[in-house]
Amino acid sequence: MTLSVRGLEAGFTHHSVVRGLTMDIAPGQCWAVLGNNGSGKTTLLHTLAGIRAPRAGAVTLEEHALRDLDAAERARSIGLLLQEEPLEFWGSVLEYVGLGRYPHRRARFAPALEDERIAREQLDLLELSAFAGRPLASLSGGERQRARLALVLTQQPIYYLLDEPLQHLDLRHQARILAHFAKLAAGGAAVVIVLHDPALAQRHCDHALLVFDRGAPLSGTCETVLTAANLERLYGIPVTL
Amino acid sequence: MHSRCALLVGFAVLGACSLVIGLLAGSVAVPVAQVWSALFGETTAPVHDIIFAVRLPRVLSAFACGGLLALAGALLQVLLRNPLADPYVLGISGGAGLGLLGASALGFGYAASQAAGLAGALVAVFAVFGLSFRGSEWNLYRLLLTGVVFSSGCGALISLLLTLAPEAAVKGMLFWLLGDLSAAGSSSWAWLMLGILACLTTLFAGVLNVLSLGRNKAASLGVAVLKSEIGIYVAACAATVTSVGLAGTIGFVGLIVPHVLRLLGVTDYRWLIPCAVLLGGAFLTAADTVARTLWAPLQIPVGVVTALLGVPLVLVLLARRP
Numbered sequence: 344m345t346l347s348v349r350g351l352e353a354g355f356t357h358h359s360v361v362r363g364l365t366m367d368i369a370p371g372q373c374w375a376v377l378g379n380n381g382s383g384k385t386t387l388l389h390t391l392a393g394i395r396a397p398r399a400g401a402v403t404l405e406e407h408a409l410r411d412l413d414a415a416e417r418a419r420s421i422g423l424l425l426q427e428e429p430l431e432f433w434g435s436v437l438e439y440v441g442l443g444r445y446p447h448r449r450a451r452f453a454p455a456l457e458d459e460r461i462a463r464e465q466l467d468l469l470e471l472s473a474f475a476g477r478p479l480a481s482l483s484g485g486e487r488q489r490a491r492l493a494l495v496l497t498q499q500p501i502y503y504l505l506d507e508p509l510q511h512l513d514l515r516h517q518a519r520i521l522a523h524f525a526k527l528a529a530g531g532a533a534v535v536i537v538l539h540d541p542a543l544a545q546r547h548c549d550h551a552l553l554v555f556d557r558g559a560p561l562s563g564t565c566e567t568v569l570t571a572a573n574l575e576r577l578y579g580i581p582v583t584l
Numbered sequence: 585m586h587s588r589c590a591l592l593v594g595f596a597v598l599g600a601c602s603l604v605i606g607l608l609a610g611s612v613a614v615p616v617a618q619v620w621s622a623l624f625g626e627t628t629a630p631v632h633d634i635i636f637a638v639r640l641p642r643v644l645s646a647f648a649c650g651g652l653l654a655l656a657g658a659l660l661q662v663l664l665r666n667p668l669a670d671p672y673v674l675g676i677s678g679g680a681g682l683g684l685l686g687a688s689a690l691g692f693g694y695a696a697s698q699a700a701g702l703a704g705a706l707v708a709v710f711a712v713f714g715l716s717f718r719g720s721e722w723n724l725y726r727l728l729l730t731g732v733v734f735s736s737g738c739g740a741l742i743s744l745l746l747t748l749a750p751e752a753a754v755k756g757m758l759f760w761l762l763g764d765l766s767a768a769g770s771s772s773w774a775w776l777m778l779g780i781l782a783c784l785t786t787l788f789a790g791v792l793n794v795l796s797l798g799r800n801k802a803a804s805l806g807v808a809v810l811k812s813e814i815g816i817y818v819a820a821c822a823a824t825v826t827s828v829g830l831a832g833t834i835g836f837v838g839l840i841v842p843h844v845l846r847l848l849g850v851t852d853y854r855w856l857i858p859c860a861v862l863l864g865g866a867f868l869t870a871a872d873t874v875a876r877t878l879w880a881p882l883q884i885p886v887g888v889v890t891a892l893l894g895v896p897l898v899l900v901l902l903a904r905r906p
Contacts, residue, residue: 394804414806417806418806419806421804422804425798429665431665432796433796434852438793438852445807
């Protein structure tokens with residue numbers, strides 16, 4: 344089960360931001376996505392998740408183009424952590440995180456005890472159990488970020504596409520969360536993380552994708568891609584590894 | 585779970601009570617026993633006409649309108665992701681008001697003016713949708729702004745009509761603009777609409793929950809966003825147009841009922857939608873009963889009463905909220 348990207352051009356109606364990307368993301372791998380602000384990392388992630396149509400090329404899951412897949416089936420395979428979400432959600436933290444079970448739900452009204460158990464497990468993992476009954480809006484920025492991570496974990500996809508998962512988090516939670524996703528990858532999930540720190544990428548990921556402001560992106564294992572020369576070209580500043 | 589069940593049952597009881605009280609109260613005092621015999625017994629009872637020709641249609645219309653407005657408000661608050669959205673924010677009341685008042689100013693009769701109001705509401709629905717929809721993209725900010733601007737335009741023309749209309753006609757127009765159930769006829773169409781829309785939206789309420797996370801998140805969780813949004817728009821407009829056609833533009837119910845439920849802790853739309861229909865119906869029926877009995881035989885516009893009853897209720901709930 345591989346997420347294959349072939350000659351992908353991702354972007355908006357009138358212009359593209361990422362061109363000529365060909366890569367395979369396989370279960371068991373952990374990818375770091377590095378690039379400057381505005382280089383197109385978020386647009387690329389949305390395209391990989393199937394919520395934005397590619398301008399050219401294709402993203403396929405098991406030989407099926409994402410756009411041909413049933414939306415719920417796609418959502419059971421690919422989970423996306425957004426960089427930004429609207430703030431208005433009137434429900435509790437548990438209700439919020441429980442929405443991650445939406446693509447798995449079979450009956451509309453049956454009491455979903457199993458779903459609630461999974462949601463509570465993820466809240467526990469992210470140290471949010473004490474907040475379960477509180478309104479999501481009452482949480483601090485970092486706590487809300489952890490709730491959003493808990494929602495994606497509750498979705499239990501095979502592919503985790505995480506757009507800046509570490510934003511707002513304290514150092515301890517950053518380390519715990521990266522370690523947890525590394526563990527998930529070791530257990531057969533595929534993880535793609537947008538990061539701004541090559542050192543973190545080197546420590547926690549086995550593959551890296553560099554999204555340049557100009558020119559085709561570069562993908563491969565960390566040893567081949569994360570070189571001083573490549574990073575200097577990426578960031579435009581001197582880099583020592 | 586249990587508390588939400590209890591709330592739903594409570595609102596159903598409240599709705600039933602509001603209908604019964606509405607039947608009992610009025611400018612002519614009718615004892616319970618006579619109401620009972622008129623409803624279920626002989627058709628020759630002296631109060632038979634009062635109950636069947638006046639009060640029963642009126643309480644049924646009030647309940648249907650209240651339910652429809654609360655439903656439309658809840659749907660539009662999700663669609664526009666704006667807590668201030670009410671059933672009229674997208675210009676339906678403006679279009680309907682302009683059609684109705686324009687027709688009556690031109691000298692058309694009652695039935696023709698009602699039809700013109702309905703036509704105006706439908707024109708507003710399609711115009712606002714058409715102006716905000718580009719290709720396959722639907723920008724919801726553009727939808728909201730188009731609706732608000734369209735409403736203001738209609739509001740200005742309505743004010744113009746009110747200034748130009750003969751003095752005798754102005755009072756009737758104002759009553760309609762504030763919402764008025766006294767002329768409401770048969771509500772069977774509205775009840776049918778309420779039944780269909782309430783069932784459909786409750787069935788798809790899981791989608792409403794996910795959509796309230798925002799478009800991208802909803803799409804990544806497997807919701808067909810654009811289709812769902814168009815469905816919500818159509819349902820909300822159908823509910824509003826039906827209610828406006830029956831009783832004019834009754835304010836406040838659609839804005840406030842969903843918020844009262846949220847303040848009571850009902851945020852899951854699978855529960856909020858049925859609760860809103862019941863509470864909206866009960867609230868408007870009670871408000872209309874107050875409107876026609878407080879200074880009987882004088883009648884106050886029900887829209888005034890909904891606001892006067894609703895404002896303190898919401899302020900108390902807001903103040904109690906930690």
